[in-house]
Amino acid sequence: MSTIHACVNLTAYMALSSPILALLNEPDYGLKEHALQALNKSVDEIWPEVADHLAQIEELFEDPSFPAQTLAALVASKVYYHLGDFDQSVQFALYAGAHLDMSSGTEYTNTIVAKAIRHYVDLRQQQYDPRDADDTTTIDSKLVSSIEALLENCVKSGQVTMALGVALEARRLDIVEAILREKNSTEIFYFVFDCCTRLVSHREFRNKVLFSLHQLLTADKATSDSTLVTKIIVQLDRADLAIQLFESLIDTDTPLAYQVAFDLVTGASQQLLTETSVAFETAVDQRRAKLVKILSGVPTCDYEITFLQRNNHADMTVLNRTKNAFDSRNSMFHSAVSFQSAFLLVGTTCDTFFRENIDWLGRAQHWTKFTATAALGVIHRGNLTQGRRILKPYLPGGQGSSSHSRGGSLYGLGLIFAGFGAEVLEYLQGQIIGSSLDETQDRSDDEDVVLHGACLGVGLAAMRTGDIDVYENLRTVLYTDSAIASEAAGLAMGLVMLGSQSEMAEEEMLQYAHDTKHEKIIRSLALGLALLNYGKEEGSDPLIEKLMAEQDPLLRYGGCFTIALAYAGTGNNKAIKTLLHTAVSDASDDIRRAAVIGLGFILLRNPSALPRMVELLSESHNPHVRYGTTMALGVACAGTAMSAAVDVLEPMMKDPVDFVRQGAMIALAMILIQQTDQTPRVSGLREQFANVIAAKHEDAMAKFGAAIALGIIDAGGCSTTISLENPQTGNLNMKAVAGLAVFLQYWYWFPLAHFLSLAFTPTTIVCVGEDLKIPEFKLDCMASRSLFGYPPRLEEENLKAPEQLLTAILSTTLKDKRRARARALAKGEKDPENKMDVDDAPKASKDAKEKEAKETETKAETKAETKAGGKAEKDQESESGSYLIENMSRVVPWQREHIEFTSSPFEPVVEHQRSGVIVVRQTKPGDYKVIKTLRQASNIEDETEEAPLPRPFMLPVE
Secondary structure (H helix, E strand, C coil), X not given: CHHHHHHHHHHHHHHHHHHHHHHHHCCCHHHHHHHHHHXXXXXXXXXXXXXXXXXXXXXXXXXXXXXXXXXXXXXXXXXXXXXXXXXXXXXXXXXXXXHXXXXXXXXXXXXXXXXXXXXXXXXXXHHHCCCCCCCCCCCCHHHHHHHHHHHHHHHHCCCHHHHHHHHHXXXXXXXXXXXXXHHCCXXXXXXXXXXXXXXXXXXXXXXXXXXXXXXXXXHCCCCCCHHHHHHHHHHHCCHHHHHHHHHHHCCCCHHHHHHHHHHHHHHCCHHHHHHHHHHHCCXXXXXXXXXXXXXXXXXXXHHHHHHHHHCCCCCHHHHHHHHHHCCCCCHHHHHHXXXXXXXXXXXXXXXXXXXXXXXXXXXXXXXXXXXXXXHHHHHCCCCCCCHHHHHCCCCCCCCCCCHHHHHHHHHHHHHHCCCCCHHHHHHHHHCCCCHHHCXXXXXXXXXXXXXXXXXXXXXXXXXXXXXXXXXXXXXXXXXXXXXXXXXXXXXXXXXXXXXXXXXXXXXHHHHHHHHCCCHHHHHHHHHHHHHHCCCCHHHHHHHHHHHHCCCCHHHHHHHHHHXXXXXXXXXXXXXXXXXXXXXXXXXXXXXXXXXXXXXXXXXXCCHHHHHHHHCCHHHCCCHHHHHHHHHHXXXXXXXXXXXXXXXXXXXXXXXXXXHHHHHHHHHHHHHCCCCCCCCCCCCCHHHHHHHHHHCCCCCXXXXXXXXXXXXXXCHHHHCEEECCECCCCCCECHHHHHHHHHHHHHHCCHHHHHHHHHHEEXXXXXXXXXXXXXXXXXXXXXXXXXXXXXXCCCCCCCCCCCCCCCCCCCXXXXXXXXXXXXXXXXXXXXXXXXCCCCCCHHHHHHHHHHHHHHHHHHHHHHHHHHHHHHHHHHHHHHHHCCEEEECCCECCHHHHHHEECCCCCEEECCCCCCCXXXXXXXXXXXXXXXXXXXXXXXXXXXXXXXXXXXXXXXXXXX
16 A cells, blocks of 8 residues: 555656746746745655756756756755766755755765765875875865865764764864864874774874874873873884973873883884983983883883793693604704794793703704704893893804804894894894905805894894994895895894885895895895885885886785785775785785785784685685685784684695695684683694694694694793784884784795794783882782683693513524423433522512502592682682782783772772783882892892982981
8 A cells, every 4th residue: 555655646746746847947037946946845756857857957057147056956966866976966965055954864965965075085185195196186165165064063063073083084184183172082082093093094194193183182281191192102103202201201200101111112113212211311310210221121021021931831741742743853843843842932931941852952953953042032032131141152152052053042132132132232233244244255154154143133133223334234244145144134124124114225125136136135125125114004105016016026025015014904905905916816826825914914903804805715726825814814813813713714724735734723823822711612722733743644834833833822831922913002013013024934934933922922910119119919800710711731641661562482492491401400400490589570560550550549639629629719709700810910911801900009000001011009008029020030230229218317416
């Protein structure tokens, strides 16, 4: 019936429309205006009839003497809307003036507003970016005024975030600033910051907004939010703004200044930290001296390695099983064990595995020895005070060390001081300066090996410093054109100038990549160029276009990584399209693999979009594309335990190609790192990796991947995760992203796998007082302990002695025994066969079995008691729903939201901070014990330690 009524109504409207439309032919303007008024009310129903008279309506709109031009524009706009020509509809709607009610909420107005905004945004973005702009690109003034009026109405009606979103997309900084000044709300400031870091795709405009936001925040010191200011400083990478902030805080709120300094150490570049420290180095007061100490990174690293040493839950049984299963004479397997041990114990300073397996370590030859020695640097990562002393036996000048050990130790030294290398940079540079750089002097392969390690060490120690002197020393090594030394120099140049986009460096590196004939050098320079353009987004487009057009596939390979690092975490659609096109069209397998991997870097901030995007690529006929899919998922979804990513990777563990299985296992470990047994599909994964290692007929490449995966999934003694975004500052972890990019080059050069250590972040809360000491107290965790517990250790198998087998007795033996018995009897001697001595062997065997049975029974009872006690503890926790944790305990990322300071005698300086180093104030009186760090336990002098206050005394009475 409703359909019949609709048809009747439509017929009625069409019958009534004919005389109304006829009025458009009348010469009287009044009649025509009356007709337009009637059509405006019913055009949604009779638009097919009105469309035949569209030319007449447009003529009325163009007639300057017609008094209702705006009404004609509105009717024409509605007709074009129903015809589906939205561009024309918007154009006429702009001239409708007061007749168009933007707030009516009808489908027509909502569509027109959305289309108008989109059109305006596109035009503004084209004008803002000269490379995309057309000489004829102009914006209608009526469109501008309409959008401005619309945004003004949004602000008045309380839709502030909508207005800010449109203004940011349209690159209207003036409107953004006007809204921020009017509202002056912390919530609005945070909204703009989040939009800038996650949604604004133009880097130059984003920096202008952030700087403007900084100026507005710091204009009124009473309402300034130091946490947000710190985040902005890190995003802008401006040391002058950091100095300004510290000058305003150090005397008024010293603990907050210390907290800001700790946050900068976590998120800022080494260049910013160095420049900021220099401004306070000449200060004589203790507060500024402590600030310089914090900015050096020494306290942060000291807290982290102390935490990792105290909370080392690495299961050495797993590592020993891998070592026993692998043939140590195979260089690939030897390196696999080195990587597994390094990752498993990263930052824990626990090198007992190497000390207890000297024989195994001694079987390392050539570059395997280089890798094993460098693994010590990973294990002692962050041990800034003792790192050089630990590696001293292997460093150049040490007694009996081979060239590969010397080179590996220099590389390891760089890994220890990565990002905080001021202390060892001069020493490392000394290894590459002098005769080794004399181009007229021939160097031996041994010297090249040492130089290779020294260059990698320098690159790590001077990462993101932009130090020209260091760069020039590395460039001199590069120009020697040694396949070994120059390869490391090209990569190190990119690390030193990380994210600087130096025109000089870019030109020199690209030119030498064209000149040299060594593939290793070209590849390292290509990756160095990618590192050089880290985070530069559209600023790197000219280089990207140049690299992607190169005939040399090695440079196109670098172009893919340049896209990945330049647009890391931006989700840029243009970059994604370029990589997807390259992944399916390039003739080189290496480039197709790199293009797919690049997708993981671009979607770091939006990992949930990646599994669906690469699902079809995971089924590609090309195994290199499939491997690229595994690594892309591992990079983007690292530490997230994302089930959609696991769904894609699990079938790939059974891929027919060995290196695809290798990639799937490594990626799964990266995604499920530090997950507890509460996470689905985690409990059996370690066993699957172990089975691959133990399988006799499994391919070596897959075993290599399984060994590394076992090291990653429990990295840092189960107390670290892969964190690519800093929770304190909100920016991408530059060191971690760069480390992952270089780690992926293990495909060509195994020693570079150690760069993965740069991405490991300890998962802890370290609460420190204003004196930078760690008080002993407990925090509240408002959840069950079982959700965040360490994974259970593997039980040592009872290695039973094999039962004694019956000895086969030959017939000749029996004959000899009979002859000997006959000779003895003939001489009147004792019968040798008649033995009356008691054989103790059965008794000993019986005693051993009884002892073993008793030990087994004791172990079973102990295990039952432990299990019962744990069950009782869990039952108690389930009733309360919370438990207490010690300061400097493991706090995994998804546990942070459950941490409270409710019952603790301290409170954080920054209220909502729940990760990393937290400066706290004491709220309840009392004395508390202090946790000694490794630095303090080693009795290392602290020059910035405050002198104790003198005891009170009474003046003598005269």
